[in-house]
Amino acid sequence: MAIRLSSDQADFEPRFSALLAGKREVSEDVDLIVRDILDDVRARGDAAVVDYTNRFDRVSVTGFEQLTVRQDEIDAAIGQVPAETLDALRFARDRIHAHHARQMPKDDRYTDPIGVELGSRWTAIEAVGLYVPGGLASYPSSVLMNAVPALVAGVERIAMVVPSPDGVLNPLVLAAAKVAGITEIYRIGGAQAIAALAYGTQSLAPVSKIVGPGNAFVAAAKRRVFGTVGIDMIAGPSEILVVADAENDPDWLAADLLAQAEHDPVAQSILITDDVGLARAVEEAVDRQLRTLPRGEVAGASWRDFGAVILVASLEEALPLVNRIAPEHLELAVADPEALLAGVRNAGAVFLGRYTPEAIGDYVGGSNHVLPTARSARFSSGLSVLDFVKRTSILKCSAETLRALGPAAIALGEAEGLGGHARSVAIRLNL
Amino acid sequence: MAIRLSSDQADFEPRFSALLAGKREVSEDVDLIVRDILDDVRARGDAAVVDYTNRFDRVSVTGFEQLTVRQDEIDAAIGQVPAETLDALRFARDRIHAHHARQMPKDDRYTDPIGVELGSRWTAIEAVGLYVPGGLASYPSSVLMNAVPALVAGVERIAMVVPSPDGVLNPLVLAAAKVAGITEIYRIGGAQAIAALAYGTQSLAPVSKIVGPGNAFVAAAKRRVFGTVGIDMIAGPSEILVVADAENDPDWLAADLLAQAEHDPVAQSILITDDVGLARAVEEAVDRQLRTLPRGEVAGASWRDFGAVILVASLEEALPLVNRIAPEHLELAVADPEALLAGVRNAGAVFLGRYTPEAIGDYVGGSNHVLPTARSARFSSGLSVLDFVKRTSILKCSAETLRALGPAAIALGEAEGLGGHARSVAIRLNL
Missing domain, CATH: 3.40.50.1980 (Nitrogenase molybdenum iron protein domain)
Structure with a gap:
C-alpha cells in the first residue's frame, strides 16, 4: 500500500518534504x-x-x-x-x-557591429564508450x-x-x-x-x-x-509521476504506475489527482493488477515502499508539487494537458493526454529514454545529440578591431594584476 | 627554458606522448x-x-x-x-x-509523418550558485x-x-x-x-x-x-597552444605565451611552428620579456617546467598534434588561419590570425573564457547558455497513433521481460 497524502492535511508540507528527501538507493561504499x-x-x-x-x-x-x-x-x-x-x-x-x-x-559565424568576427563551431566527439x-x-x-x-x-x-x-x-x-x-x-x-x-x-x-x-x-x-x-549522468532508480483528473480509466493509470514499479524495488510511482474517487479506484486497480503481473513481486515492493497517492484541491495546485518532485517521467492524463504543460518547469519527459503511456517513450516514441532521475531534472536533461558533440569558440580580430577592443582588455588585465595579459594586447597596438 | 621537440626526431612520438601525459596538477588528497x-x-x-x-x-x-x-x-x-x-x-x-x-x-514542437506529436522544450535552471x-x-x-x-x-x-x-x-x-x-x-x-x-x-x-x-x-x-x-567542469591549470608560421613578430608570440604562463606555475604554453628561426627568436623574446614582467617569477617557472616549442615540417603536420593536445586556447598566427581551422577538431577556443591575442578572449571578445582544460576539449565545451538550461522531452499520442506505435512497444516490452510495460500499452488498445 502506497502512502496517501492530501494537500489539505495540516502536516502536508513536512510529509511532502519527507517524500522528496527520501533516499531510495542504498549507497554501497565501493x-x-x-x-x-x-x-x-x-x-x-x-x-x-x-x-x-x-x-x-x-x-x-x-x-x-x-x-x-x-x-x-x-x-x-x-x-x-x-x-x-x-x-x-x-x-x-x-x-x-x-x-x-x-x-x-x-x-554560428558572424561579424559583430564593431567588425569583430565571432563564432561557435560544433564537432562530434571522436570515440565514445x-x-x-x-x-x-x-x-x-x-x-x-x-x-x-x-x-x-x-x-x-x-x-x-x-x-x-x-x-x-x-x-x-x-x-x-x-x-x-x-x-x-x-x-x-x-x-x-x-x-x-x-x-x-x-x-x-x-x-x-x-x-x-x-x-x-x-x-x-x-x-x-x-x-x-x-x-553522462549518474542515473538513479527510475520514477514516474502521473497527474490525473477524474475522467480516467483507473486501470490504465494503474498499469502505468506498475510499468514503472516493475523496474526495480526502489523505483517510484506517484499519482497526483484532484479526485478522491479516482485515487481510491487506482489504488484498487493496482492491487488487482499486481496479482497477474509477471514481475508483480518487484512492482509490489516498489509500490508498497515508495509509491504515493497525493490528493490536491485542483490540478493547478499540482504544478508546484510537480516542479519540486522534478520527475524523470511525467504523465499529464488530463482533459487539457497543454494548459498544464505550460506550468511544468522541471521534468525529464512529459507524456501528454490519456493515450500516451510512458512505455511508448521507453521504446518507440522517438525521444530518448535516458532521462534525469532523483530530482536532477531541476538542472539536467535527457540524453541527446548534444551529449556527443562539443563546441569550439572562434574569435578573430583585425588590426582595426583590436584597436577598438584593446584598451578595455588592457584595463582589465592590469586591474587583475595580469601584466602579461595587458602586454600581449598593448604590444600589437604599440601602446 | 621550455623543452624543444622536432617532428623529425626519431624519438618524437614518445616524447610528444610524454608531453601529453604529463601531469601538471599536484592532486592533493583532500x-x-x-x-x-x-x-x-x-x-x-x-x-x-x-x-x-x-x-x-x-x-x-x-x-x-x-x-x-x-x-x-x-x-x-x-x-x-x-x-x-x-x-x-x-x-x-x-x-x-x-x-x-x-x-x-x-x-521544437512538431508532428511526425505518423501523426505523433513530439517536442523539446528548454527552461532555465531556477537557482545557480x-x-x-x-x-x-x-x-x-x-x-x-x-x-x-x-x-x-x-x-x-x-x-x-x-x-x-x-x-x-x-x-x-x-x-x-x-x-x-x-x-x-x-x-x-x-x-x-x-x-x-x-x-x-x-x-x-x-x-x-x-x-x-x-x-x-x-x-x-x-x-x-x-x-x-x-x-560545471572541474577546471585544471590554464594552457595555450600557439601555431605560427615564419611571418610573425616573435615578441607578439612571446607575449601570448607568457600571458598564459603568468597565471600559474603549472600553466602550460606551447608553440608549434614550421620555422626554426622563428622558434629560436620566440625563445629569446620570452627570456627577454620575462625580465620585465610583473609576474615574471610565476611565468618563468611555468615556461621552464611546462613550456614547449615543437618544430614541424609543415603547418598541416601541426594539425594532428593540435587535435591530440586538444588545447584550452589555440592561436592560429598564420597567413590563412581559416584553412587551418577547418582541420581543427579539438579545442576550447580558437583565436584566428595575428591580431587576436588570447587575452582578448579572456576579457572583451564576447565568447566565454571558461573553457575545457587538460585535453577535455576532446569531449566538452566552454561554458555557455546551455549550461544554465535543461530540456524536457514531449510526447503525445492519440488513440490512432498509439495504435500505430503500440504493437512494436508491446513486442519490445515483452522481449525485455517487462510485462507491465507491455500491458500499459495493450490495455489502451484492448489487445
Missing part, C-alpha cells in the same frame, strides 16, 4: 575497491581486465582476445531473436534517429537510446562493453547493437570495463566519453574517471 | 576532509559554515548574518574601483551578453563570464560565494557582481561554501547547480555533490 581496480587496469591493462573479468563474472578466459565479441557471435545472436522483435528494434531505431536528427546544433549492464537490466532498447544519438552526432567510433556473468550474454543486446550499427563489442563490465575505456589497454583504444547505466561499481568508476573522459 | 565538511554542514547548517569560515579564513564571525555581503558594502566597493575599470567591466558585460544571447536554444575564489585568483572577469550566460538563460536566482581570507574581499569582484546584477553574495568559500549551496542552510536556500573555479577542496566538494546539484 569507492576504495573501485579505486584499486582503476589503478590496476591503468597499470597492467589487458591482463588486469582479464583477471577481474574471470573473478567477477565467473568465467575462465586466458587472453583479452577472448573478451572481444566476434562478428559470427553477433550474427548467431541475431538468429536467436524472433523476426517480430528485430522489426520492432528497427522501427524503434528509425524513430529515435528521426527525432534526434532534429537536435543537431548549428554552427557505451556501457550496457549484464543480467536482468540488460536492455536492448537502452543500446539504441545511447548509440543512435552518438551516431547522429557523427561519432566515428563506439566501443560497447557488456559483461557476461557466468558466460551468458543477452542475444537481444547483441541484436540491438547490430541494428544500431555497432561493431566493436567487448564482454567486460564493472569498474574494470570503465577503466579500460577511459585509460585504454594494449587491445582497447581509449575513448573520450563514456555513457550508459550501471551498478554501484560502474557509477563509482564513472565518477572517478570523470575529467579523464566525459561521462 | 577527499576525506571534504567529506566530513560536507556532512557537517548538511547536519548543522549555518553554525557549521560559521565554524569552518572562522577556522579556514582566519576571521571571527559569530553568526551567519555576518557572512552575508550587504548592499552598502557592495556600493562601497564600487567606490574604490577606478571609473576606467568599471567602464571596461560594463563593456565586457555587454559584449559577453551579445554573444551568449545567440546561444539560446530553440524549442557561483563560486568565486578568494585571494590572488579572484578575478572580476570570471564573475562576468559565469554570471552573464546564466542571466541570458533566464536563471532567476544567482547566489554568489567568495571567501574573504583574513577578512579581505577583492572590491573588483564585488564591482563585477554589481555590474552583472548579482545581489545575493556570501563571504564564504571552500568545501563549506559548496555544501551550503548544494544542501542549503537555515539562512541560505539551496541551488540546483554550482559553477565557477576553485582550489582542490572546492573541486573535491563539487565532485561529491554532483548529482544532488549539477556542476
Whole structure:
C-alpha cells in the first residue's frame, strides 16, 4: 500500500518534504575497491581486465582476445531473436534517429557591429564508450537510446562493453547493437570495463566519453574517471509521476504506475489527482493488477515502499508539487494537458493526454529514454545529440578591431594584476 | 627554458606522448576532509559554515548574518574601483551578453509523418550558485563570464560565494557582481561554501547547480555533490597552444605565451611552428620579456617546467598534434588561419590570425573564457547558455497513433521481460 497524502492535511508540507528527501538507493561504499581496480587496469591493462573479468563474472578466459565479441557471435545472436522483435528494434531505431536528427546544433559565424568576427563551431566527439549492464537490466532498447544519438552526432567510433556473468550474454543486446550499427563489442563490465575505456589497454583504444547505466561499481568508476573522459549522468532508480483528473480509466493509470514499479524495488510511482474517487479506484486497480503481473513481486515492493497517492484541491495546485518532485517521467492524463504543460518547469519527459503511456517513450516514441532521475531534472536533461558533440569558440580580430577592443582588455588585465595579459594586447597596438 | 621537440626526431612520438601525459596538477588528497565538511554542514547548517569560515579564513564571525555581503558594502566597493575599470567591466558585460544571447536554444514542437506529436522544450535552471575564489585568483572577469550566460538563460536566482581570507574581499569582484546584477553574495568559500549551496542552510536556500573555479577542496566538494546539484567542469591549470608560421613578430608570440604562463606555475604554453628561426627568436623574446614582467617569477617557472616549442615540417603536420593536445586556447598566427581551422577538431577556443591575442578572449571578445582544460576539449565545451538550461522531452499520442506505435512497444516490452510495460500499452488498445 502506497502512502496517501492530501494537500489539505495540516502536516502536508513536512510529509511532502519527507517524500522528496527520501533516499531510495542504498549507497554501497565501493569507492576504495573501485579505486584499486582503476589503478590496476591503468597499470597492467589487458591482463588486469582479464583477471577481474574471470573473478567477477565467473568465467575462465586466458587472453583479452577472448573478451572481444566476434562478428559470427553477433550474427548467431541475431538468429536467436524472433523476426517480430528485430522489426520492432528497427522501427524503434528509425524513430529515435528521426527525432534526434532534429537536435543537431548549428554552427554560428558572424561579424559583430564593431567588425569583430565571432563564432561557435560544433564537432562530434571522436570515440565514445557505451556501457550496457549484464543480467536482468540488460536492455536492448537502452543500446539504441545511447548509440543512435552518438551516431547522429557523427561519432566515428563506439566501443560497447557488456559483461557476461557466468558466460551468458543477452542475444537481444547483441541484436540491438547490430541494428544500431555497432561493431566493436567487448564482454567486460564493472569498474574494470570503465577503466579500460577511459585509460585504454594494449587491445582497447581509449575513448573520450563514456555513457550508459550501471551498478554501484560502474557509477563509482564513472565518477572517478570523470575529467579523464566525459561521462553522462549518474542515473538513479527510475520514477514516474502521473497527474490525473477524474475522467480516467483507473486501470490504465494503474498499469502505468506498475510499468514503472516493475523496474526495480526502489523505483517510484506517484499519482497526483484532484479526485478522491479516482485515487481510491487506482489504488484498487493496482492491487488487482499486481496479482497477474509477471514481475508483480518487484512492482509490489516498489509500490508498497515508495509509491504515493497525493490528493490536491485542483490540478493547478499540482504544478508546484510537480516542479519540486522534478520527475524523470511525467504523465499529464488530463482533459487539457497543454494548459498544464505550460506550468511544468522541471521534468525529464512529459507524456501528454490519456493515450500516451510512458512505455511508448521507453521504446518507440522517438525521444530518448535516458532521462534525469532523483530530482536532477531541476538542472539536467535527457540524453541527446548534444551529449556527443562539443563546441569550439572562434574569435578573430583585425588590426582595426583590436584597436577598438584593446584598451578595455588592457584595463582589465592590469586591474587583475595580469601584466602579461595587458602586454600581449598593448604590444600589437604599440601602446 | 621550455623543452624543444622536432617532428623529425626519431624519438618524437614518445616524447610528444610524454608531453601529453604529463601531469601538471599536484592532486592533493583532500577527499576525506571534504567529506566530513560536507556532512557537517548538511547536519548543522549555518553554525557549521560559521565554524569552518572562522577556522579556514582566519576571521571571527559569530553568526551567519555576518557572512552575508550587504548592499552598502557592495556600493562601497564600487567606490574604490577606478571609473576606467568599471567602464571596461560594463563593456565586457555587454559584449559577453551579445554573444551568449545567440546561444539560446530553440524549442521544437512538431508532428511526425505518423501523426505523433513530439517536442523539446528548454527552461532555465531556477537557482545557480557561483563560486568565486578568494585571494590572488579572484578575478572580476570570471564573475562576468559565469554570471552573464546564466542571466541570458533566464536563471532567476544567482547566489554568489567568495571567501574573504583574513577578512579581505577583492572590491573588483564585488564591482563585477554589481555590474552583472548579482545581489545575493556570501563571504564564504571552500568545501563549506559548496555544501551550503548544494544542501542549503537555515539562512541560505539551496541551488540546483554550482559553477565557477576553485582550489582542490572546492573541486573535491563539487565532485561529491554532483548529482544532488549539477556542476560545471572541474577546471585544471590554464594552457595555450600557439601555431605560427615564419611571418610573425616573435615578441607578439612571446607575449601570448607568457600571458598564459603568468597565471600559474603549472600553466602550460606551447608553440608549434614550421620555422626554426622563428622558434629560436620566440625563445629569446620570452627570456627577454620575462625580465620585465610583473609576474615574471610565476611565468618563468611555468615556461621552464611546462613550456614547449615543437618544430614541424609543415603547418598541416601541426594539425594532428593540435587535435591530440586538444588545447584550452589555440592561436592560429598564420597567413590563412581559416584553412587551418577547418582541420581543427579539438579545442576550447580558437583565436584566428595575428591580431587576436588570447587575452582578448579572456576579457572583451564576447565568447566565454571558461573553457575545457587538460585535453577535455576532446569531449566538452566552454561554458555557455546551455549550461544554465535543461530540456524536457514531449510526447503525445492519440488513440490512432498509439495504435500505430503500440504493437512494436508491446513486442519490445515483452522481449525485455517487462510485462507491465507491455500491458500499459495493450490495455489502451484492448489487445
